Each structure stands twice: as structure tokens, then as C-alpha cells.
Amino acid sequence: xxxxxLTVAGLATFEIYAAIPAxxxxxxxxxxxxxxxxxxxxxxxxxxxxxxxxxxxxISRYRKPKKEIKEKKxxxxxxLWEKYGIVGLGLVGTFTVGAPVSIAVGVGFNVPMHxxxxxxxxxxxxxxxIFTTIGHFGMKLF
Numbered sequence: 301x302x303x304x305x306l307t308v309a310g311l312a313t314f315e316i317y318a319a320i321p322a323x324x325x326x327x328x329x330x331x332x333x334x335x336x337x338x339x340x341x342x343x344x345x346x347x348x349x350x351x352x353x354x355x356x357x358x359i360s361r362y363r364k365p366k367k368e369i370k371e372k373k374x375x376x377x378x379x380l381w382e383k384y385g386i387v388g389l390g391l392v393g394t395f396t397v398g399a400p401v402s403i404a405v406g407v408g409f410n411v412p413m414h415x416x417x418x419x420x421x422x423x424x425x426x427x428x429x430i431f432t433t434i435g436h437f438g439m440k441l442f
Contacts, residue, residue, distance in 0.1 A: 305336045312340030320431050330436040334428055341424035348400035349417045352407040390419020399424055
């Protein structure tokens with residue numbers, strides 16, 4: 301049983317979309333799945349936040365400055381950042397692409413990491429609650 305819970309938490313560190321169905325496949329209770337995916341998701345936020353800064357420092361040592369910057373069309377991340385700021389990047393980014401990717405985008409935008417990590421944790425909490433509830437009631441249909 302403990303290995304199943306650790307597997308769900310480990311999967312949630314990288315992707316909650318894989319962790320919650322795995323918990324239901326293992327036959328765990330919804331509360332256990334919620335708790336394990338929440339702990340794993342929050343651990344993923346802090347691992348990504350810590351490693352993101354270290355990776356950025358490593359890359360910046362070897363990066364050459366760009367000579368000419370062409371104006372590009374803003375992509376989804378830029379639009380999200382311009383419209384909603386840190387809150388949008390933390391919440392909406394966590395729901396759409398996951399917390400580690402949101403942290404990576406935040407590092408690219410030079411966002412204050414402690415604020416982004418807090419909003420990503422709120423996003424992980426909401427995401428785990430919503431998807432575990434959907435999975436629980438979806439399993440009751442079968």
C-alpha cells in the first residue's frame with residue numbers, strides 16, 4: 301500500500317494528470333489519492349523552483365548575448381503573463397501545462413520565485429481537488 305501511495309506522489313511531482321488515474325487504478329481511496337497527489341505536486345513546485353534558478357544560473361554563464369532582437373508575435377505564455385500576471389501564470393499555467401513548466405516560464409520572465417511558487421501551490425491544490433473529485437464520481441459511473 302505504501303508503494304502505491306509513493307508512486308502516486310512521485311508521479312504527481314511531475315504530472316498530476318498521470319498520478320490521479322494511477323491512484324484509481326491502484327484502488328486507493330479518493331482521500332488518499334488527493335493527499336498523495338497534493339504532496340507530490342507541491343514537492344514538484346519546490347523542486348522546479350529550486351532547480352529552475354540553478355539551471356538558469358548555469359545556462360547564463362555560457363550564453364552569448366543576442367545582437368538583434370526581432371519582434372515576435374506574443375505566444376500563449378506572454379499573453380497570459382500580460383493579462384493576469386503572477387496569479388494567472390501560477391493558477392492557469394498550473395492547470396494547463398503543469399507547475400514545473402509554469403515555474404520554468406516564470407524563471408524566463410524573471411518573476412519573483414516565492415510569489416510564483418505560492419500561486420503554483422494554490423493551483424496544485426485546486427487541480428488535485430477538482431480532478432480527484434471528477435475521477436471519484438467518474439469511477440462511480442462504472
